Amino acid sequence: MRAALLALSLLLALAAPAAAEVKSVRLYADRSFGFFVGDLVTARLEIIADSASRLQTASVPRPGALDYWLDLRDVHVREQPIGDGLTRWDIELVYQLFYVALDVRDLQIPPFPLRFLREGESEIARAPAWTIGVSPLREVLPQRRDNPTDYMRADRGVARGDAAAPAARAGLFAALAFGALALVAHDRGWPPFHRRRARVFAAAARRIAALTKRNDESSRRTALLALHRAIDESAGRRIFAEDLDAxxxxxxxxxxxxxxxxxxxxxxxxxxxxxxxxxVELAATELLALAKTLAALERSAG
Structure with missing residues (x-):
């Protein structure tokens, strides 16, 4: 009878869902002292558990006020398998201090629980409390002095600046900017350069480049005529083959x-x-190359 009860208990234990198994909980802080009012305090909580366990996100603390002197500013959770059926959870915590210390003292960052689930069973992993040292920004009772003005620090002298150097730099930059503007105005034909000779071959090269993409007889004829009109406009009259030398x-x-x-x-x-x-034929690529050459020569001539 006793053997039967023992076997039944063993079967029930094997059939019961396994509880989540947390292997370790460690807290790593950047430092534990030297904090002032308004400082950010960062820490990393490392939890290692079996890979079948799942961290319940509802148990992760939310950013907000924890006390009159402490806020939780930010929380980041990272999950990473590390082998041997284990997973590591890294929880980055950022706190901000609002405690106005009158002397050097220790304050305790409060602990918090985290819940892990595995096959319906839960386990609590508790993040430990940890202590930080805070310091005042100034002394409360300074050393007694007879003259009240001795409590005040003397003003630092202001170094004399050379006013000529900034003015010279400003003049140099203004001249460079004016020169660049003049170059752009000349290239774009803005006043007072708008009366310059029109760049007819540049316009013809753009038109021929568009026409040569069509690769048909009509476009080839139109491209040839476009270059003819540019030569005529540059000469101020009709130019035929026998007029080329002139x-x-x-x-x-x-x-x-x-x-x-x-x-x-x-x-x-x-x-x-x-x-x-x-x-005699002139390929589309040759025609376009000729138009670009003439446009470059036209540009060089001003």
Missing amino acids: FLSSHAEFASAKEPLGRFFGASRALFFGVGDAG
Whole structure:
């Protein structure tokens, strides 16, 4: 009979849910002394338990006032498996002190419980209380002096500054800013530079770049005409293939592009008028490269 009761008790014990098992609870603080009113106090609570246990977030303390002299400002919880069926919980705690100390004394940060669950059973892990040392910001009763003015510290002398150096730096920065503004105004054609010659080849290069993306015959013809109109506008009159030498003589800044310009006029005459070598063609990439070259030469010429 006794053996049967013992076997039944053993079976009931095995069938009962296992309680959560907390292995260790440790508190790590940055320091325990040297605190003043308004300081933040940080600590880390480390709890190691079996991995089947779960920390109940409702038991974690919430930020808020804990006492008239202490607030809990922030709480962060991190969970990390560490092997061997164990998990570590790191709880970062940030407190703030509002105790106005009149002398050096110790204050106790209060403990708090944390609840862990495992298969319906719970276990309480208690964060320990810990003590910090607080100090006053000033002495309460200073040493007695006969002259009341001796209680006051003398004002520190103010070092003389050199007023010329900041003025010189300000003038230098103002000159640099004005120079940069003038360069931008010249590049953008703002007054008083708005009367400069229009950069017709730059506009043509942008238009040709957009047209060459379409890669069709109509776009190729329009791109050729765009460069023709830019050359005409730069010369102030219509320029044909036989006028190229005269154009380059009066616009020496484009002389280095004589050869590709000759190929351009040859391809244009073959395409639009069927004059010359019908096999002469100017690829879209060559046309765009010529337009960009002319735009760069135009920009260099001012």
